[in-house]
Amino acid sequence: MKIFDSTLFNQSLSEQAPDVNLQINQWLKRGNKTYQLSLADFTAITDERKVLFEEHHLVDFSWGNTNYFASFLALEPLFYKREYVTHLSACQSIFYYLRAYHSGSVTDEEIREAIEARYREYQGDLDRLIGSFEGFPVLEE
Amino acid sequence: MKNYLSDPTFYPFFLKKVQERLSGTTVMTIEQAEEIQRSIEYVLENGGEGTVPVRFDQGKKQLAKRFDALQRLYKVLLKNVKTFGIESLEESLAEIDHFFANYDMEYAAAEVDHAFLEDYQLAEAVPLDFVGLDFYERYLQNLAAEVFFITYIPEKQIVELLNVYQEKLGFDYRRDINNLFDCVFKQFVGKVLAEKRDNETLMLNTIEAHYALHQLKTQSNFPALDFLFQKNTYYQRAFSRFQDYAHHLEGTESAGSFFLVTTSTKKRLELPPMMPADRFNQLIEACSNADQEEKIAQINVAISSPEDLEEYIHISFEATDFYKRLFKELDDDLLKVSTLFVVHRNNLNSPLKIVDLTTNRPLDVLLKDLLKSLTIDERYARFSDIEDYELISYDFS
Numbered sequence: 276m277k278i279f280d281s282t283l284f285n286q287s288l289s290e291q292a293p294d295v296n297l298q299i300n301q302w303l304k305r306g307n308k309t310y311q312l313s314l315a316d317f318t319a320i321t322d323e324r325k326v327l328f329e330e331h332h333l334v335d336f337s338w339g340n341t342n343y344f345a346s347f348l349a350l351e352p353l354f355y356k357r358e359y360v361t362h363l364s365a366c367q368s369i370f371y372y373l374r375a376y377h378s379g380s381v382t383d384e385e386i387r388e389a390i391e392a393r394y395r396e397y398q399g400d401l402d403r404l405i406g407s408f409e410g411f412p413v414l415e416e
Numbered sequence: 417m418k419n420y421l422s423d424p425t426f427y428p429f430f431l432k433k434v435q436e437r438l439s440g441t442t443v444m445t446i447e448q449a450e451e452i453q454r455s456i457e458y459v460l461e462n463g464g465e466g467t468v469p470v471r472f473d474q475g476k477k478q479l480a481k482r483f484d485a486l487q488r489l490y491k492v493l494l495k496n497v498k499t500f501g502i503e504s505l506e507e508s509l510a511e512i513d514h515f516f517a518n519y520d521m522e523y524a525a526a527e528v529d530h531a532f533l534e535d536y537q538l539a540e541a542v543p544l545d546f547v548g549l550d551f552y553e554r555y556l557q558n559l560a561a562e563v564f565f566i567t568y569i570p571e572k573q574i575v576e577l578l579n580v581y582q583e584k585l586g587f588d589y590r591r592d593i594n595n596l597f598d599c600v601f602k603q604f605v606g607k608v609l610a611e612k613r614d615n616e617t618l619m620l621n622t623i624e625a626h627y628a629l630h631q632l633k634t635q636s637n638f639p640a641l642d643f644l645f646q647k648n649t650y651y652q653r654a655f656s657r658f659q660d661y662a663h664h665l666e667g668t669e670s671a672g673s674f675f676l677v678t679t680s681t682k683k684r685l686e687l688p689p690m691m692p693a694d695r696f697n698q699l700i701e702a703c704s705n706a707d708q709e710e711k712i713a714q715i716n717v718a719i720s721s722p723e724d725l726e727e728y729i730h731i732s733f734e735a736t737d738f739y740k741r742l743f744k745e746l747d748d749d750l751l752k753v754s755t756l757f758v759v760h761r762n763n764l765n766s767p768l769k770i771v772d773l774t775t776n777r778p779l780d781v782l783l784k785d786l787l788k789s790l791t792i793d794e795r796y797a798r799f800s801d802i803e804d805y806e807l808i809s810y811d812f813s
Contacts, residue, residue, distance in 0.1 A: 382440035
């Protein structure tokens, strides 16, 4: 009986979703991108998140973390929507991998900044980015 | 239980509580989220009627009241408890202290420390579906029933029992006893069922253990135990469990493992069988025409069983003086075995106690007279070695 109900959790979380979708499109506009995320694009991101939750046995009570990546990626030279969505999805996936890896002493912000820093270091090379965190999940001070 | 899935106000409240809990992250493991959900649901169940936030506040107040009452019980318990050095009991008592210091009604109201469950085991375990305060409440109430029963029994007797327990099982009771109450209560019940009236020991001998187990298996009413059952139904339930267990035992041969039975260091002396009737009649005849000295000689030669001796006294019509002389000159072995016989059937713990007997069976009376005719020192000199013996294969049938 008393188990965490992810259906209700996801339902309650998806109530915030339209705002998130809108917010991302505003950032894309501000980053002078010629594309916008459709509902289908955004749903794909949402579904991936749900899978990540199950995979890492955790839940996220806000969109703040995905939002953060959506925001800085909007300023990166990603010329096609497909590219943007792929990069957003990769960052999101690395984030939950690291979140499950690190204990509560590391904040979400520290993890997000570490991902952004290495993203810039590897100039958006996703293979190297993912490989680097898989090899060295420990964050630099 | 309320169905929270159908209550649209539950989830927003739950999410708000969770977010208040988080710092530096918005992520938590599903286990943590489940724990908080269980906690909130538990508080709400105790919160009566109203909206979710109102019920949550009421629930916390209700739980706080029960928490305070429980803490008072715990303090009384600590004052009264005798642990006899049993490690698991001491650890559990300390662990409950930890519960009182850390009970978190906001986020972990329904938690039970599972490490705690592995320490001292109650005679009656708390049902598995008890959580949070309900669990600790039931645990302490049960423990209190056990502790108060133990305080009712003289400490010396429990120490003796534990020492026998230890010798029998070959390990240190301080480390390995599962439940003190169970051990003590079982012996106590055995004593009551065997109608053992002395208040010196909890130990039973083999015969008493057989009798008690027989009673347990065959009787359905036990008025002698009612006073205890009225004090607390916990004792009645403990008794019922013994009874159920006893019913599964075959015969009463296992009485010695069901109850703790005294392992005697005494030398065993077998009760000599009674002589055949014709042999007994010959003796009577031979004695009928003999003088006192001859009679005594005949008796000492022919009789080896105290029962025959008693029978002889029963049917012969002699003056009291003759019997007094007979006992003074009685064969040493016959005197010894007769004394043991009397000690045994009157449940005495020493042959010297024969002087206090008020029974009027011939052997009892004559042995009492013999003892009384001796000084205290002489009694010791003659009877103290009898204490090293015990009579076995006593047939009650």
